[in-house]
Amino acid sequence: MTRAGLTEKILDIKREKGWTWRYICDEIGGMADVLIVGALLGQMKLVKPQAARAAALFGLSAAEQAMLNEVPMRGTGTPMPPTDPLLYRFYEMVMVNGPAWKALIEEEFGDGIMSAIDFDFAFERQANPKGDRVKITMTGKFLPYKYYGNQQGVPEYGYKEE
Numbered sequence: 001m002t003r004a005g006l007t008e009k010i011l012d013i014k015r016e017k018g019w020t021w022r023y024i025c026d027e028i029g030g031m032a033d034v035l036i037v038g039a040l041l042g043q044m045k046l047v048k049p050q051a052a053r054a055a056a057l058f059g060l061s062a063a064e065q066a067m068l069n070e071v072p073m074r075g076t077g078t079p080m081p082p083t084d085p086l087l088y089r090f091y092e093m094v095m096v097n098g099p100a101w102k103a104l105i106e107e108e109f110g111d112g113i114m115s116a117i118d119f120d121f122a123f124e125r126q127a128n129p130k131g132d133r134v135k136i137t138m139t140g141k142f143l144p145y146k147y148y149g150n151q152q153g154v155p156e157y158g159y160k161e162e
Contacts, residue, residue: 001063001064001067003042003067003072003073004042004077006042006060006064006067006068007040007041007042009058009060009064010040010058013058013059021033021037024036024037024040024057025037027053027057028046028050028053028054028057029050029053030047030049030050030053031046031047031050032120032121034121036050036054039054039068040054040068042072042076042077043072043074043075044072044074045068045069045070045071045072046068046069047069048069050068051065051066051068051069052065054068055068105142107160108160109142109144109159109160110142110144110157110158110159110160110161111144111145111158112142112143112144112145112157112158112159113142113143113145114140114141114142114143115140115141115142115143116140118140118141118143119138119139119140119141120137120138120139120140121136121137121138122136122137123135123136123137144157144158144159145157145158146158
């Protein structure tokens with residue numbers, strides 16, 4: 001079975017049982033919901049205890065359980081630019097606001113990036129009479145670029161210079 005085939009199997013079982021992602025995440029536990037759902041959709045891996053719980057929950061074989069514990073080829077299956085309207089809006093936010101976010105982060109922190117690996121993500125519903133809003137909070141570790149071959153007087157990392 002392929003990773004995509006395993007994802008389809010999991011989604012079929014989810015539909016047949018009428019399970020919500022909330023229920024599935026509560027049953028598997030041990031890490032953030034985004035990571036659990038991402039793993040079940042083929043974009044992340046589950047550590048062995050979570051893979052075992054997922055296999056028990058979904059009635060998966062030992063090989064399918066092992067596949068949930070393998071590092072996947074992340075980002076596959078989504079065309080660029082994305083065609084799904086919700087995913088496209090995230091893409092649009094980055095394309096339109098990304099240069100400003102980059103400039104502001106670099107001014108505050110220095111020459112580097114915000115990690116998408118050492119990263120937290122949360123969302124919540126905010127009631128609004130004009131239509132509920134989605135509040136997203138993302139935090140990522142700042143990773144300064146390393147200045148290889150730096151000589152005396154040149155900093156080793158791209159932290160903000162005072």
